[in-house]
Amino acid sequence: MNIPKHPTLIRKMIQSRVKKLAAGGPVLVASLVRIARRCGQSTCRCTRGHKHVGDYLTFKVAGKTKTVYVPQAIVGEVRSWIAEHRRMRKLSEEISQLAIAQVRSYTTHNRRRTGRPQN
Numbered sequence: 001m002n003i004p005k006h007p008t009l010i011r012k013m014i015q016s017r018v019k020k021l022a023a024g025g026p027v028l029v030a031s032l033v034r035i036a037r038r039c040g041q042s043t044c045r046c047t048r049g050h051k052h053v054g055d056y057l058t059f060k061v062a063g064k065t066k067t068v069y070v071p072q073a074i075v076g077e078v079r080s081w082i083a084e085h086r087r088m089r090k091l092s093e094e095i096s097q098l099a100i101a102q103v104r105s106y107t108t109h110n111r112r113r114t115g116r117p118q119n
Contacts, residue, residue, distance in 0.1 A: 001094055001097065003097065003098060003101045005105055005108075006105070007102055007105050007106060010098050010101050010102045010105060011102065013098050014095055014098045014099060014102070017091050017094055017095050017098070018095060020091055021088060021091050021092065021095070023084060023088065024084060025080065025081065025084055026081045026084070027081060027084050027085045027088060028057075028078065028081035028082050028084070028085055029059060029085050030057045030058060030059035030082060031057070031058050031059070031082070032055060032056070032057060032070065032075070032078060032079060032082060033055070033056055033057075033058055034053060034054070034055055034056075035053070035054060035055075035056050036051035036052065036053045037051055037052050037054070038051055038052070039052055054069060054070075055069075055070040055072065055075050055078075056068060056069055056070060057070055057078065
């Protein structure tokens with residue numbers, strides 16, 4: 001991301017990203033994984049190597065990884081919730097970088113406005 005030096009331009013960039021930060025739908029902080037498992041029944045085909053494949057969400061609760069089965073009918077919807085979280089996380093990182101740049105440029109800009117020499 002290209003960060004401008006002038007505080008007004010930085011402020012405008014921050015404002016535009018804050019407007020985009022609103023969630024467009026549910027937000028899910030998790031990962032979607034495909035896992036092949038054996039069911040445990042001795043007569044099932046999975047004992048001969050044809051494992052049952054399913055989609056699962058993995059996420060952390062109090063430092064421990066939890067797993068939840070995701071029905072095939074809503075896998076696409078769950079993917080969009082995860083993508084929404086990634087989009088919002090990227091925007092918040094950009095806003096943070098711009099806010100730091102704004103703080104850094106504040107003193108320089110004020111010195112220029114008052115006519116003081118720069119160090």
